[in-house]
Amino acid sequence: MAPTDYTYPSVYFAYLFFFLSFALAVYFCFRSRKDGYWGEKGEDAKYHLFEEDDDTHRRTP
């Protein structure tokens, strides 16, 4: 009896992960627009990392 070949199930398993990653990426990409990352307040997040200390004098880029 020939050994069972799992090649195609394994490749489809990999395709499933491809699809899940792609679907999640599409969803969160559109979600990021809804959450304001591309709008006028989209630059606010970059100042968060300076909030942990008060003696930081932020330089303008």
Next chain:
Amino acid sequence: MQLQFSRAEVAKAPEGALIHDDATAKWFLVSSVAYFFIVGIIAVTIAAKFVWPDLMGTMSWLTYGRLRPLHVNGMLFGWLLAADMGLAYYVIPRLCGVKLWSEKLGLATAALWNVIILGAVVTLLAGQNQGWEYAELPWYLDVLVVIAWIMFGVNVLMTVASRKHQAMYVTIWYTMGCILWTAFVYLTGNFATLFTTGTNQANLNWMYVHNAVGLIFTPIGLAIAYYFIPRASNTPLHSHKLSMVGFWSLAFVYVWTGAHHMLHGPISQWLQTIAIAFSLMLLIPVWAVVYNLFATMKGQWHQLRESVPLKFLMSGVVFYLLTCFQGPMHSLRTVNAIVSKTDWIPGHAHMAVLGCFSFFAIAGTYVAVPKIWGKALHSQSLANWSYWMLMIGGLGFFTTLWLGGFWQGWQWNNVSIPFIDTVIALKPIWIVRFVSGIMMFAGIVFFAYNIMATALGDHEEAAV
């Protein structure tokens, strides 16, 4: 605004400040630095074997075939990924303005990670090897890696879920992307390949190998660079929107590039062409990242004179640009016909993993360790030496292997040259490789000693 301090700095923290325990970050960083040193010894030994092939050849567990996978896995998972995870445990709670979700879970993850790395040392030296690039570890250690990664992912994602700010800085995006992509890449590369055969197996393996760099080390490395470059230069990021362009273009482009490792091989031409096209598209996220980080430093380049972390970080950005220009270029069929399988490839891979991502991790460690332990860095001078030894040694290593690789490829394309002659011809290249390796190892020793002396030594408190 709520001020944030590490547990070691609690004496100078005002009332109401957020105190981070950082116990998990400590364990990950200390163990990763120790592995960097230990695996560095193996790296130099391997480089010596190129020059003196009989060196330690009578002891099976010290042969090239066993040391090489230990070097690769040790550097990738023992040093780099562990250091990146340690820095993520340091950075993410601070960016979220909350404590790490569970220090106990983090410490358990650190303990499990050390079990995995020590297990890898024993099994790989004993010759237990699955035979696939980057996936050499036996399946039971792969299962432990998956468990450890779930523990890491749950801790980070739960911390992010409890964040103070709704908008997430790009470092958080890349870290979360790394957690999700690693799950996908690691499972495919280490488990799906177990059940496939022939060309499909090779294709899955190279998809894993390339995405291990592109979807594991790239996002977590860029997460660190995006945090520590603005922090170390005290300058806000040039553009958060541009960083989002880089993140999403990486997310949509990278996963298709793996098949460029099999150009001219027995896979479909359409799959090869897709891999080439997507490899060229990688220039979009790369330029978005590099332009953003360079523009952040506009008017601030003078800071590199005094700041060792910034030296490492900005050199890492330059190496990122170079390595990501090389990658698409040698994905072209004509260039690939010369450089594929030659010494060019380890030259390219070392520039990515050492020159770029390890430089980011070293810089992050130099910034984070004094903060976590509440002490000044043991020696600024030694830190400077570590940079120059790694930089000069690294440049010697990369450029020598690129030149040697081209030379090797041209010889291989001439069927009248016997293969053994192409091996003998490369001996001068491998002598320079060994000398460069010694210099890089000296840089690792200076870095590791400096970090350990800072953590364990008795130094004055760091200036706030």
